[in-house]
Amino acid sequence: MTMRITSANAFESTIANLQQRQTDVSDAQNRLTAGKRVVKASDDPVAAARAERALAAMVRSEANQRALEASRNVMQQAESALxxxxxxxxxxxELVVQGGNGSYDSANRKxxxxxxxxxxxxxxGVSNRGDGAGGYVFAGQGxxxxxxxxxxxxxxxxxxGGQIAAPSDExxxxxxxxxxxxxxxxxxSGSGTVSVFGxxxxxxxxxxxxxxxxxxVSTAVKDGLSDLDAVMNNVGAVRAAAGETLNRTDMxxxxxxxxxxxxxTERSNAEDLDMVQAISDFQTKQTGYDVALKTYSLVQRQSLFQYISA
Structure with missing residues (x-):
């Protein structure tokens, strides 16, 4: 009875060892195929958490890039329009300057x-220029x-009035x-504002x-030039601001x-394989599996008769 129990235990132990070796080989093979050291969180919870945080940062960076490209597109259109x-x-x-010519009569001025x-x-038409996405470059907040x-x-x-800010960290x-x-x-004159059209x-x-x-007429031309200079300076300032925004988008x-x-890089460090080490580990586990398979074969051939004969 004792010999039967020992033989049965050896057989069960060999089977368990073989199954574990097979699992180890399969896991190593999966890692090689995926190119990842951490395939599931249970492989390394700390590294998996690092990789998850890094992935979230990558997603946020991609969202920031999309917002930046949208801002750049609008600012390029605004800079061009201005x-x-x-x-x-x-x-x-230049036409207003001509209007101040003393030799011009009313027909010329008309x-x-x-x-x-x-x-x-x-x-x-320029002030109502579309942004290519169904909106308008100068619509302010929409x-x-x-x-x-x-x-x-x-x-x-x-x-x-005002501006819309991009949903970005910047x-x-x-x-x-x-x-x-x-x-x-x-x-x-120092009071109020003047418009391009006014x-x-x-x-x-x-x-x-x-x-x-x-x-x-001379007074009207002088006042008209003063107003035009004011609106031109204002348009130029807004254009410069758009240019500054474009420069900032580059940075x-x-x-x-x-x-x-x-x-x-952080995600890679957390979960990627060292391929040389991984191949070596796989080969070691494969060798262990081969040995376990041979041991199982030997144990399987054992019988009570063979044991008594020995």
Whole structure:
């Protein structure tokens, strides 16, 4: 009876050893296939937690990158649009200067006024430029329709003043405050503000008025140039701010890239395999499994008869 129990125990022990060796080989093979030291959290809970935190940081970096690209797109469009506006305003200024020519009569000034009205129309189009995503570059905090509307009393802003901030760890804008850009230039007189369109409307009305004498025309031209200079300086300042934002996105992009790389490295350090060591471990476990398999074969061939004969 004692011999039977011993033989049975040896057989069970061999089976258990064989199963464990087989499991070890399978686990090592899975790690090699995945290229990961930590395939599941139970392999190394501390390393798995490190890898999870690193993955979260990578996801956050990718979200920040998407927000940055959206901000860059809007700022590029705003900078370009404000550049166009600056050129149109410069053309308008040159026409107003011509209006001060003492040899011009009312017909000449009316022709200049018509040309200014054409530039005004182009500027209105620029102010309502779309952002390519269903919105408007100068809508401020958003608008479902063109933010600038031409009314009998002049152009009014129907958007929402201010800016939208990107959902990012970095302070990036997703819009431009159109009201400030187009209607918010400091009045040269020191009170209130003057708008791009209001300054043009005023000088157009003066140039079209046939009752004005040369002195009045000269005063109107002087005031018109003063207003145009104010709105041009304001448009230029907003354009410069958009350019600064674009410059900042380049620096922010570098920080995002560094953060993502650091997170990738941390994740790799936490869970990736040392392939040389892993192959060596696999070979060792495979050898152990082969030995266990041979031992099982020997034990399986044992019988009570063979044991008694011995």
């Amino acid at each position: 550049g166009d506006a600056g050129e149109l305003l410069q053309q308008a200024r 022709t200049l006024a018509e040309a200014l009205r054409g530039l005004r129309s182009q500027l209105l 608008s479902d329709s063109p933010p600038f509307v031409d009314t009998p009393s002049g152009v009014v802003f129907r958007g929402a 302070p990036l804008a997703l819009s431009v405050d159109g009201q400030q850009a187009w209607l918010g230039a400091p009045d040269p 300054s043009l409307d005023n000088i157009i009305a003066k140039l079209e008025d046939p009752t004005l004498d040369s002195t009045q 922010v992009e570098g920080r995002i890239a560094e953060s993502k790389l650091a997170a990738q």
